[in-house]
Amino acid sequence: MVVFVGAGPGAEDLITVRGQRLLKEADIIVYAGSLVNPALLEVRKDSCDVYNSACMTLEEVLEVLIQGARTGKNVVRLHTGDPCLYGAVKEQMDALAKEGIPYEACPGVSSFCGAASALGAEYTLPGVSQSVVITRMAGRTPVPEQESIRGFAAHKATMVIFLSTGMLPQLQEELLAGGYEKDTPAAIVYKATWPDEKVCRCTVETLARTAEREGITRTALIVAGNVLDGRYERSELYNPAFSTGFRKATDGGRDHE
Template sequence: MRNNSGYFSNQNNLLLLNPCVYIVGAGPGDPELLTIKAQKILMAADVILFADSLVPQQILQFCRQDAEIIPTANKTLEEILPLMIERVRSHQSVVRLHSGDPSLYSAIQEQMQLLAEAEIPFEVVPGISAFQVAAAKLKVELTVPGLVQTIILTRISGRTEVPTKEELSSLAAHQASLCLYLSARHIEAAQAKLLEHYPPDTPVAICYRLGWPDEKILVVSLDKLADYTHQENLTRTTLYVITPALKQGIGRSRLYHPEHTHLFRPQE
């Protein structure tokens, strides 16, 4: 039986995957934060390519014993792509595992383009991004009524340049909840740009390897951000969440407020 998820199940409810590439978001590290769809696909796939620097080994516990596992941290796209194409052409199902959600900083755009050019079918399965896990661990809502209603997901320029119109200092001017990816190596520059607009006592959560066994979360004031990053020797897999919502005295959402009526709770 074919369902709308791009895979088949037979009469015994076993999954039969199409010979195609499944670009799957693995979430931040904790295997329990995989989606059910991602887990089902992992359990059935013939081949799994995974970025071993970003996706923990525990995620592979769901794979078939006889699945071919290919680590890719030391491979270029030029090496990875032919591996995927060759296996799909020999009627195998291939999972390309990415950390978090594939729509963010995963370099999938060029993969999808080259797969399409090679006429290899592919699907994208979303995952939980690091910023969502950070908010859950911090027990904070990033959109608090009357305080902040916008979330900015961004990074500072590194080897990949951020377009000038998206400069961190101009985004900081909004004083929104700002989730800063890929920036630990340039944290002094990031702190200086953020301080152009956020008050120095704005709380910042430094989130290191969320969902991994050595996870670490520190909440510090913005003016101490670089100091703590260096003190803890953080250079990789760190997400910064800068938000006024981490301050005490948050407001109440209108959505569940008794005075607020909506479609499913009309006024009596």
């Protein structure tokens, strides 16, 4: 059995209880060493074999996973955040299925959740934004034309942008061309939840300049949207003037200013 485990956003205590148990039971761990906090591996058995996939090709990773599973070992493929986002797991799962190797996934806390925590932010505020766009700039991995930053920016929803810190001048230009105002609040969150986490608040117009000033060139998320400016409407869910399936409405509801 191979289990794909989400390591969480970085902090060693933000892996799930299930994920940590799987690490403790593993005979083989293949982890994404370029992004996963190595402190997560400290719970492993002394006899556990550890491989850093940052130094491996897909074929080499698969060889370890398949050979381990075929010899009856508990195999963990440890990915950063939650593997479903930019984890390149589908190609591994399909290769395992082709070889008749059973696998399952253990979800993790994504770094976009860690970034919200670092910012003290709620991505979906009443009257501001009820949608979150998770995307990236096109680089060596292309992005479909219909999913361009410029196109998504036209909605002015909250945007969380992965894998784009090295292209901030272009990203900034695309966000502005898509419809965000120059003074739209934005933030660069470097290594969210890690001990060396850094939060840099700025505007869409100053994203590139802020990153240059702070020396941030990689391992950061970009957040853009008016949810970061602090203004929003009161939630109807807890408004005394709003009925729910658990209580009746009373007078006294008012908007948050």
